[in-house]
Amino acid sequence: MSIPQKSRQYILPAGRKEGYKNLTITEVEVPKLKANDVLVKVHAASLQYRDLSIANEFYGPGLNGREIVPGSDMSGEVIAVGQDVTDWKAGDRVCANFSPAHLSGDPTPATMDAALGAVALGVLTEYRSFPSESLVRIPAHFSYQQASTLPCAALTAYNALNGRGNPIKAGDTVLILGTGGVSIWALQFAVTSGATVIATSSSDEKLKIAEKLGAKHLINYRNTPDWEEEVLKITNGVGVDHVVEVGGQGTMYKSIKSVRFGGGVYVIGVLTHGDLPPDIFRLILDRAAEVRGILIGSVSQFKDMLRLIEANPEKTTPVIDKVFAFEDGVAAFAHLESQKHVGKVVIQVSKD
Known part of the structure; x- marks a missing residue:
């Protein structure tokens, strides 16, 4: 698979007056890979209450008035790896941890500052690179939509x-x-x-x-x-x-x-x-x-959780309330806000 040059992604503009209703899709350059990075084609992203809070600017004053690429929970397919990466290859199915910097142990101010979809770029984008150590392998029996529920809600x-x-x-x-x-x-x-x-x-x-x-x-x-x-x-x-x-x-x-x-x-x-x-x-x-x-969890905990899921597939099937097309991001946020859902609200970013 050739490396794409452009990526469509959602933007929450600075100074938004109508919260998530101001979500817009824009096209950006796909950055060059660093030596330890992995480029991932995002297939699906699930929304959480934090995404809604950030969009509507009642999550925290440090994020108000900033342009933000939203979303923290994703699943996708590896399409390229940096020159120093040995544990991932093109075609691997992965999720990124909520905070790519939180590898093990307790959270710290540094790991929380690195959390996706706030100060750091989020995952409502077609392509995104991640540090190789921040990724985990998706259970073989999960679809991309199901796997997108893992990084925040499940962990x-x-x-x-x-x-x-x-x-x-x-x-x-x-x-x-x-x-x-x-x-x-x-x-x-x-x-x-x-x-x-x-x-x-x-x-x-x-x-x-x-x-x-x-x-x-x-x-x-x-x-x-x-x-x-x-x-x-x-x-x-x-x-x-x-x-x-x-x-x-x-x-x-x-x-x-x-x-x-x-x-x-x-x-x-x-x-x-x-x-x-x-x-x-x-x-x-x-x-x-x-x-x-509870501040989500580490990559190490993520891997422990996946072992539990893989050992009990019949009892740990993700519950997805509704799936929205990438172009229907505003509607997905509105459905989350309605609190009528059971389980997760998912956005299909790219086709499986």
Whole structure:
């Protein structure tokens, strides 16, 4: 395959007044490869809430007013390698890690500054180069669309449940909030690990999907606003071992009340707002709860996660809500914003 000279990519212009509605496609030169780089044809990209936050300029003041190439989660095909690259060849199917600089260990300011789709160029582009060590091999049974869900949603869920301190084990009980990308992957990893899952949603239809994926207990939080009491009832007053907390201020207090003594609450999202009760820190202390913020994961964790997926293909098939054409990026962001989706929203960048 010849190396292309041009690449179409999405741009969020500086000074955008309508957020993601100002997304435009432009054509740019494909840069020359550095010695340790790998040029990848991007086949698919999945969206996450961070992409929406950045586009609408409520992710962080450091990104406001900047031109941005959005997107952090991709899958694609190697088409060329730099002269020092020995572990990849043309035709290999790969994903890039959310932060190409985060190879192992804990995140650092440097690894987070290198995260794709913010200060660093994102992946909503037809061609992009990556450092060779930042890539992982796609499971053979995954399509490009399915693999694009791995870098953020899947790895965040894996890190939450298998990170340091209190890794999941068979017989544990896991509470997941909602049915977005991270929550669905957490459900699947929990079921694969032999845990019992309690799922919450405001939609009975979404809860039916969670049940099909293996959730044993279902709570509609519109019908049961004091859902933390229902969680305690289900667990005979003990509480769950793990809470995958994607809600933020509006759900944090209830999540801590739902966890067992010494259990883990893994803070991932800030989808809801509200005032935290003044006794929340006393509650954390009294329950000896481990409250841990999750910043995606490293390349090393990514590879560990892929081994789990490949060993359990029937239980870890990615859930994709809808796939949009590359030219329909604005519509894809709008669908994500609607929160009507279950699982992931994917953009088909190039044909498989």
